[in-house]
Amino acid sequence: xxxxxxxxxxxxxxxxxxxxxxxxxxxxxxxxxxxxxxxxxxxxxxxxxxxxxxxxxxxxxxxxxxxxxxxxxxxxxxxxxxxxxxxxxxxxxxxxxxxxxxxxxxxxxxxxxxxxxxxxxxxxxxxxxxxxxxxxxxxxxxxxxxxxxxxxxxxxxxxxxxxxxxxxxxxxxxxxxxxxxxxxxxxxxxxxxxxxxxxxxxxxxxxxxxxxxxxxxxxxxxxxxxxxxxxxxxxxxxxxxxxxxxxxxxxxxxxxxxxxxxxxxxxxxxxxxxxxxxxxxxxxxxxxxxxxxxxxxx
DNA sequence: TTCCAGGGGTAGA
DNA sequence: TCTACCCATGGA
Numbered sequence: 001x002x003x004x005x006x007x008x009x010x011x012x013x014x015x016x017x018x019x020x021x022x023x024x025x026x027x028x029x030x031x032x033x034x035x036x037x038x039x040x041x042x043x044x045x046x047x048x049x050x051x052x053x054x055x056x057x058x059x060x061x062x063x064x065x066x067x068x069x070x071x072x073x074x075x076x077x078x079x080x081x082x083x084x085x086x087x088x089x090x091x092x093x094x095x096x097x098x099x100x101x102x103x104x105x106x107x108x109x110x111x112x113x114x115x116x117x118x119x120x121x122x123x124x125x126x127x128x129x130x131x132x133x134x135x136x137x138x139x140x141x142x143x144x145x146x147x148x149x150x151x152x153x154x155x156x157x158x159x160x161x162x163x164x165x166x167x168x169x170x171x172x173x174x175x176x177x178x179x180x181x182x183x184x185x186x187x188x189x190x191x192x193x194x195x196x197x198x199x200x201x202x203x204x205x206x207x208x209x210x211x212x213x214x215x216x217x218x219x220x221x222x223x224x225x226x227x228x229x230x231x232x233x234x235x236x237x238x239x240x241x242x243x244x245x246x247x248x249x250x251x252x253x254x255x256x257x258x259x260x261x262x263x264x265x266x267x268x269x270x271x272x273x274x275x276x277x278x279x280x281x282x283x284x285x286x287x288x289x290x291x292x293x294x295x296x297x298x
Numbered sequence: 299t300t301c302c303a304g305g306g307g308t309a310g311a
Numbered sequence: 312t313c314t315a316c317c318c319a320t321g322g323a
Contacts, residue, residue: 021304022304133304136304136305137303137304137305137306138302138303138304138305138306139302139303139304139305140302140303140304141303141304142303143303144303144304187306187307188306191306227306227307228305228306228307229306230305230306230307231305231306232304232305232306233304233305233306236304248304249304250304250305251302251303251304251305252304253304254304255304291304
């Protein structure tokens with residue numbers, strides 16, 4: 001099985017990135033506790049469906065990618081594509097230096113740099129992150145996993161029968177009713193179908209949001225214009241786009257704030273916003289670091 | 299049976 | 312800007 005090694009950026013930590021939020025539990029990602037590998041079923045541009053199994057080196061200076069399903073020999077284009085996909089999913093292009101400088105000077109946040117947290121696991125396409133984020137709204141995490149598992153049944157499969165994430169075209173090919181029935185997404189089904197159709201018909205180009213020449217205010221405005229994306233979903237997407245000036249508060253964040261920061265007292269969103277104000281354009285990441293810490297510490 | 303989950307759309311003020 | 316009400320789904 002072909003193996004590729006990729007040098008990681010300085011300060012990169014594999015495990016905090018993999019477990020930065022719930023995405024490692026959602027197909028076509030999966031985590032194997034025994035091999036400590038993050039796997040992903042991925043369709044290459046030439047149509048080859050592969051299973052990428054990513055592990056971190058002991059000192060975190062590299063990640064190793066085992067590639068199954070592409071034959072023994074990979075051509076240069078395939079290798080280059082896999083390198084780009086892995087680098088993107090693990091947030092290699094994210095420069096956290098300013099955030100770490102801020103966290104270092106803020107009481108209670110020194111741990112962030114120490115453990116190397118802050119990189120968010122993302123998908124190879126903004127479309128996939130949009131679809132998954134939509135399926136986290138107004139539902140439980142268990143149901144999100146179920147909906148995503150049924151959604152990926154629409155994707156291509158590798159030789160083992162495991163599916164890739166479906167393209168917007170594959171999702172839009174179903175009627176809204178059939179998509180809702182397939183995913184059991186309830187009222188979200190129609191929103192998901194409309195989103196897939198808008199991308200498939202080139203009326204919406206979410207990849208453009210990764211371009212930092214587009215202002216964050218403009219990206220947020222476009223996110224909020226998508227049906228099904230309110231302040232939570234749009235704010236969560238901003239984090240996955242490497243833009244941290246929105247809070248993206250949800251019930252998890254509010255519970256964390258109440259129990260860990262506000263002495264058990266409920267706080268309004270305005271009060272939460274005031275607390276994170278010192279983090280400026282990094283406030284959305286600061287909120288999420290507190291959520292991460294609350295998960296780790298129980 | 300009712301409540302609610304990593305909320306959001308819409309109408310009406 | 313704020314509130315009331317509705318929205319499918321499934322586990323507790």
